[in-house]
Amino acid sequence: MVVIIMILKQIKVGRMANFTYIVGDEASGLAAVIDPSWDLEIVMDELKRNGLKLEYIINTHTHFDHVLGNEQLKVLTGARIVMHKNSLLEKDITVDDNDIIALGNLRIKVFYTPGHSKDSICLLVENKLFTGDTLFVGSCGRVDLPGGDANELYESLRRLALLDDSIEVYPGHDYGYERYSTIGREKRSNPVMKVKSRDEFLAMVGV
Numbered sequence: 001m002v003v004i005i006m007i008l009k010q011i012k013v014g015r016m017a018n019f020t021y022i023v024g025d026e027a028s029g030l031a032a033v034i035d036p037s038w039d040l041e042i043v044m045d046e047l048k049r050n051g052l053k054l055e056y057i058i059n060t061h062t063h064f065d066h067v068l069g070n071e072q073l074k075v076l077t078g079a080r081i082v083m084h085k086n087s088l089l090e091k092d093i094t095v096d097d098n099d100i101i102a103l104g105n106l107r108i109k110v111f112y113t114p115g116h117s118k119d120s121i122c123l124l125v126e127n128k129l130f131t132g133d134t135l136f137v138g139s140c141g142r143v144d145l146p147g148g149d150a151n152e153l154y155e156s157l158r159r160l161a162l163l164d165d166s167i168e169v170y171p172g173h174d175y176g177y178e179r180y181s182t183i184g185r186e187k188r189s190n191p192v193m194k195v196k197s198r199d200e201f202l203a204m205v206g207v
Protein backbone atom coordinates (compact mmCIF):
# COMPACT_ATOMS: atom_id res chain seq x y z
CA MET A 1 0.00 0.00 0.00
CA VAL A 2 1.24 3.44 -0.89
CA VAL A 3 0.95 5.92 1.94
CA ILE A 4 0.26 9.29 0.38
CA ILE A 5 1.48 12.32 2.26
CA MET A 6 0.20 15.58 0.86
CA ILE A 7 1.98 18.83 1.59
CA LEU A 8 -0.35 21.84 1.63
CA LYS A 9 0.57 25.50 2.02
CA GLN A 10 -2.01 28.26 2.02
CA ILE A 11 -0.34 31.61 1.34
CA LYS A 12 -2.24 34.89 1.59
CA VAL A 13 -0.93 37.25 -1.09
CA GLY A 14 -1.41 40.77 -2.41
CA ARG A 15 -3.95 43.35 -1.27
CA MET A 16 -7.13 41.59 -2.38
CA ALA A 17 -6.91 38.81 0.20
CA ASN A 18 -6.04 36.21 -2.46
CA PHE A 19 -4.86 32.75 -1.53
CA THR A 20 -2.11 31.01 -3.47
CA TYR A 21 -1.75 27.31 -2.68
CA ILE A 22 1.11 24.87 -2.90
CA VAL A 23 0.12 21.22 -3.16
CA GLY A 24 2.97 18.75 -2.94
CA ASP A 25 3.45 15.00 -3.01
CA GLU A 26 6.04 14.23 -0.37
CA ALA A 27 7.17 10.92 -1.87
CA SER A 28 7.98 12.25 -5.35
CA GLY A 29 8.79 15.81 -4.30
CA LEU A 30 6.56 17.15 -7.07
CA ALA A 31 4.28 20.14 -6.55
CA ALA A 32 1.55 22.23 -8.11
CA VAL A 33 0.90 25.88 -7.39
CA ILE A 34 -2.72 26.98 -7.59
CA ASP A 35 -3.41 30.62 -8.55
CA PRO A 36 -0.03 32.35 -8.38
CA SER A 37 -0.29 36.13 -8.47
CA TRP A 38 1.66 38.33 -6.04
CA ASP A 39 4.44 37.54 -3.54
CA LEU A 40 6.09 34.87 -5.68
CA GLU A 41 9.24 35.05 -3.55
CA ILE A 42 7.23 33.55 -0.68
CA VAL A 43 5.98 30.79 -2.99
CA MET A 44 9.51 30.07 -4.20
CA ASP A 45 10.81 30.02 -0.60
CA GLU A 46 8.14 27.53 0.45
CA LEU A 47 8.88 25.26 -2.50
CA LYS A 48 12.56 25.30 -1.63
CA ARG A 49 12.03 24.84 2.09
CA ASN A 50 9.89 21.76 1.45
CA GLY A 51 12.22 20.34 -1.20
CA LEU A 52 9.55 20.52 -3.89
CA LYS A 53 9.94 20.71 -7.66
CA LEU A 54 7.17 22.65 -9.36
CA GLU A 55 5.46 20.58 -12.04
CA TYR A 56 2.22 22.48 -12.65
CA ILE A 57 0.78 25.97 -12.36
CA ILE A 58 -2.98 25.55 -12.18
CA ASN A 59 -5.46 28.44 -12.35
CA THR A 60 -8.96 28.15 -10.93
CA HIS A 61 -9.99 30.81 -13.50
CA THR A 62 -8.40 33.62 -15.49
CA HIS A 63 -9.23 36.74 -13.48
CA PHE A 64 -5.99 38.73 -13.18
CA ASP A 65 -5.62 38.30 -9.43
CA HIS A 66 -5.41 34.51 -9.92
CA VAL A 67 -3.02 34.38 -12.91
CA LEU A 68 -0.71 37.37 -12.53
CA GLY A 69 2.26 35.21 -11.45
CA ASN A 70 1.92 32.55 -14.16
CA GLU A 71 4.60 33.64 -16.60
CA GLN A 72 7.20 34.59 -14.00
CA LEU A 73 6.73 31.37 -12.08
CA LYS A 74 6.99 29.40 -15.31
CA VAL A 75 10.27 31.12 -16.18
CA LEU A 76 11.64 30.47 -12.67
CA THR A 77 10.67 26.79 -12.50
CA GLY A 78 9.85 25.41 -15.95
CA ALA A 79 6.41 24.31 -14.70
CA ARG A 80 3.56 23.85 -17.14
CA ILE A 81 0.44 26.03 -17.01
CA VAL A 82 -2.89 24.21 -16.66
CA MET A 83 -6.25 25.89 -17.31
CA HIS A 84 -9.78 25.07 -18.33
CA LYS A 85 -10.34 24.90 -22.07
CA ASN A 86 -12.50 28.05 -22.00
CA SER A 87 -9.60 30.18 -20.80
CA LEU A 88 -8.22 32.50 -23.47
CA LEU A 89 -4.82 32.87 -21.81
CA GLU A 90 -1.69 31.03 -22.86
CA LYS A 91 -1.47 27.54 -21.36
CA ASP A 92 0.43 24.28 -21.81
CA ILE A 93 -2.29 21.87 -20.74
CA THR A 94 -6.03 22.23 -21.25
CA VAL A 95 -8.44 20.52 -18.87
CA ASP A 96 -12.16 19.92 -18.70
CA ASP A 97 -14.69 18.44 -16.29
CA ASN A 98 -13.65 15.18 -14.58
CA ASP A 99 -10.09 15.26 -15.91
CA ILE A 100 -7.42 13.91 -13.60
CA ILE A 101 -4.01 15.56 -13.27
CA ALA A 102 -1.34 13.19 -11.92
CA LEU A 103 1.15 14.75 -9.51
CA GLY A 104 3.45 11.99 -8.25
CA ASN A 105 1.17 9.79 -6.16
CA LEU A 106 -1.48 12.50 -5.88
CA ARG A 107 -4.44 12.73 -8.21
CA ILE A 108 -5.99 16.14 -8.83
CA LYS A 109 -9.57 15.89 -10.04
CA VAL A 110 -11.05 18.75 -12.07
CA PHE A 111 -14.65 19.90 -11.58
CA TYR A 112 -15.91 22.38 -14.17
CA THR A 113 -17.89 24.90 -12.11
CA PRO A 114 -18.94 27.89 -14.25
CA GLY A 115 -20.94 30.79 -12.82
CA HIS A 116 -18.32 33.21 -11.51
CA SER A 117 -16.61 32.96 -14.91
CA LYS A 118 -16.81 30.74 -18.01
CA ASP A 119 -13.59 28.93 -17.15
CA SER A 120 -13.96 28.37 -13.40
CA ILE A 121 -12.80 25.03 -12.07
CA CYS A 122 -12.56 23.47 -8.63
CA LEU A 123 -9.77 21.01 -7.84
CA LEU A 124 -10.13 18.00 -5.54
CA VAL A 125 -6.93 16.53 -4.09
CA GLU A 126 -7.37 13.79 -1.48
CA ASN A 127 -10.04 15.30 0.85
CA LYS A 128 -9.29 18.93 -0.02
CA LEU A 129 -11.27 21.00 -2.50
CA PHE A 130 -9.79 24.18 -3.96
CA THR A 131 -12.78 26.28 -4.92
CA GLY A 132 -11.28 29.45 -6.45
CA ASP A 133 -13.96 32.14 -6.64
CA THR A 134 -16.82 29.62 -6.94
CA LEU A 135 -17.28 29.06 -3.20
CA PHE A 136 -15.90 31.17 -0.35
CA VAL A 137 -16.16 30.54 3.38
CA GLY A 138 -19.59 32.02 4.09
CA SER A 139 -20.35 33.29 0.57
CA CYS A 140 -19.74 32.72 -3.14
CA GLY A 141 -18.11 34.53 -6.06
CA ARG A 142 -19.63 37.44 -7.93
CA VAL A 143 -21.79 36.83 -10.96
CA ASP A 144 -21.81 40.40 -12.32
CA LEU A 145 -18.43 40.29 -14.08
CA PRO A 146 -18.11 39.34 -17.78
CA GLY A 147 -18.85 35.62 -18.16
CA GLY A 148 -20.69 35.52 -14.84
CA ASP A 149 -23.98 33.62 -14.74
CA ALA A 150 -26.08 33.20 -11.61
CA ASN A 151 -27.93 30.13 -12.94
CA GLU A 152 -24.65 28.40 -13.72
CA LEU A 153 -23.24 29.28 -10.31
CA TYR A 154 -26.35 27.84 -8.67
CA GLU A 155 -25.81 24.55 -10.53
CA SER A 156 -22.11 24.51 -9.69
CA LEU A 157 -22.76 25.08 -5.97
CA ARG A 158 -25.45 22.37 -5.99
CA ARG A 159 -22.87 20.01 -7.38
CA LEU A 160 -20.32 20.87 -4.69
CA ALA A 161 -23.03 20.31 -2.07
CA LEU A 162 -23.22 16.67 -3.20
CA LEU A 163 -19.63 16.07 -2.09
CA ASP A 164 -18.99 14.45 1.25
CA ASP A 165 -19.47 16.75 4.25
CA SER A 166 -15.95 16.01 5.46
CA ILE A 167 -14.28 17.45 2.35
CA GLU A 168 -12.24 20.54 3.28
CA VAL A 169 -12.86 23.76 1.36
CA TYR A 170 -9.94 26.02 0.43
CA PRO A 171 -11.21 29.21 -1.26
CA GLY A 172 -9.52 31.67 -3.62
CA HIS A 173 -9.86 34.60 -1.22
CA ASP A 174 -9.79 35.13 2.54
CA TYR A 175 -13.31 36.57 2.70
CA GLY A 176 -14.71 34.44 5.53
CA TYR A 177 -14.48 34.19 9.29
CA GLU A 178 -11.84 31.47 8.81
CA ARG A 179 -9.31 30.66 6.12
CA TYR A 180 -10.83 27.32 5.22
CA SER A 181 -13.93 25.27 5.97
CA THR A 182 -15.64 22.00 5.10
CA ILE A 183 -18.48 21.17 2.72
CA GLY A 184 -20.59 20.15 5.74
CA ARG A 185 -20.04 23.39 7.58
CA GLU A 186 -20.76 25.46 4.46
CA LYS A 187 -23.99 23.52 3.87
CA ARG A 188 -25.04 24.31 7.44
CA SER A 189 -23.91 27.93 7.66
CA ASN A 190 -23.26 29.51 4.26
CA PRO A 191 -26.40 31.33 3.01
CA VAL A 192 -25.65 30.52 -0.65
CA MET A 193 -25.36 26.80 0.18
CA LYS A 194 -28.44 26.77 2.43
CA VAL A 195 -30.91 28.02 -0.18
CA LYS A 196 -33.95 25.84 -0.75
CA SER A 197 -34.51 26.78 -4.38
CA ARG A 198 -32.97 28.34 -7.46
CA ASP A 199 -35.26 31.38 -7.08
CA GLU A 200 -34.05 31.93 -3.55
CA PHE A 201 -30.45 31.82 -4.78
CA LEU A 202 -31.10 34.20 -7.70
CA ALA A 203 -32.77 36.68 -5.33
CA MET A 204 -29.82 36.41 -2.94
CA VAL A 205 -27.16 37.16 -5.56
CA GLY A 206 -29.29 39.99 -6.90
CA VAL A 207 -30.36 38.78 -10.32
Ligand SMILES: [Zn+2]
Nearest residue numbers: 061063116133
Ligand atom coordinates in the same frame (compact mmCIF):
# COMPACT_ATOMS: atom_id res chain seq x y z
ZN1 LIG B 1 -12.46 35.89 -9.95
